[in-house]
Amino acid sequence: MESPTYTAFSSGPAPGARLSPQTWLVTPGVTPQRFSTTVTSGASVALLDLEDSVPAGAKDDARADVFSFLSHPDGRPAAGTGQLGIRINSAQTPHGLRDLAEMAERALWPDLLLVPKVESPSDVELVVQAADGHGPRPRVWALIESPRAITNLADIMRAEGLSGVLFGAADYAAAAGCRRTTRAMWYPRAVLAAAAASAGLPAVDSPFFSLDDVAALRQEAIEAAELGFAGKVAIHPRQLPVIEEAFAPSRSDVEAARAVLEAAATAEGSITTVNGAMVGPPLVAAAHDVVGRAHDPLTAPSEKAGQAADGR
Template sequence: MQVSLDRARSAPPAPTGLGGPTWLVTPGTAPERFTTAVGSGAEVVLLDLEDSVPAAAKSDARAAVLAFAGGRAKGGAGPLLGVRINSADGTEGRRDIAAMAEQGAWPDLVVVPKVESGTDIAAIARAVRAAAAATHIWALVESPRAIVGLPGIVRAPDLAGVLFGAADYAAAAGCRITSRVLWYPRAQLVTAAAAAGIPAVDSPYFSLDDPAGLHRESLEAVELGFVGKVAVHPRQLPVIAQAFAPGPHELQAARAVLAAAAGASGSITTADGAMVGPPLVEAARAVVRRAERSTDSTPTSDWNAS
């Protein structure tokens, strides 16, 4: 049982204000997929205006994405809706922010790419505050410079969370997109986010026909402390959901910890021969919350191949 207790101890916290561990990114150039993405079972649907949109299509994609975001009722059933804007200090990013403000088409969250300092989210933060919008700002960390600058990024006012961008990081660092190489920046990101009390979400796994690899990398994300992972296709969602849901032994161990803590007269007790203190109890609660969340969503993969 000690192994299970150790896994419970390292379990990530419940995603507060996040929606859940399954994120699905959808190109802004494919408005016919927006409704399908919302119904895919993903807990966060992220409509992309940046990398997946060619320069000539930026205006049309922006119009389609904001029309969809503006027409979708907030606070209703279904996933959180996010928009990844263009770099906030570039022309297209400024246009994205201005259009959201002018149209009042504020999504549940905005992801700002290529963030390398806290000032990179300042423009969108000002716009959100000015509109009194209930929009959370997330920073996409995707360069060595950003990893070095993490203390300033994660402490930026109005920042709700961070995501890791493996592809851009690897390109900037001149390294391969492999687990062995990327454990260091991923661990750095999770550590900085945890210190700031905000969640971190892992980068997509880009091989669509390798569910075993996706499952392995998703389990690594759980081990590292990420609260979720981005999918690039709906058929990846069930794999991610399964990896982030506690297994039966982990859940059994967590419940044993909680039962022992409930019957203890002090803050320290034992469960199945292992010492249990407040940190293990809180980790056990997080495991149970993860299990409860995993029963609320059953992702589907009803989408034509990209």
């Protein structure tokens, strides 16, 4: 995942629970004045970054600031509104080991840990093992950002303790020697979404890095939703409502899904039709999903996200 622009932001439950990961808002660990804004943005996951957005010489200071915020009573989203996450440095590096060691020593963990540069199950399992027995274990997500990781997805998805995966388009494009265009990214995105679905895990799409091209952000988010991603990362609060709208079922989607469920209930298990289209078990399952997401408060466009988009 490419480093968020340092100036991008305006100042101003138990493991296993399936909270919607629809919107992630990431902020660099070198900007502690923006941590509270990120946590109160209305994003499903407020992600503080210790990796790519933090220069090598600022790693220790960023770690201290992030962990200080984590230990503060205000350093968590309000109950039921989202999760606090930290992208650590790769556990194959000294800084990554320091990230894990300090959290373990203090038994101080966020709700979610994002592990970068994952290319094998051991990259995930090392972090899971480091967290075991040192306080409530966070959900551990893998950042998939290289062709080698895409090739090894079947093994990575079987990693013990893996809770979800996130796609890093910028690093993938650099490693693959390709452009970061929709066409170039279609294959790795599709493969990752399919592998995650096969493993029963959520997948979240890479950030969209242009802050001014709202139409392109909306189109990329819609395409990610079509591929089966559960959400997308934002690098600015004003991107959140656009992403939420792309992933939330529309009114017409919900009405069509309810029509399918009503027809299925009347048919009592038999194949039936709705508006001239045949309805069988796969469409009924999809309709249940649409209606369920429509009633999930974490998938409805939030008032806070709308306020952030307006700069309030």
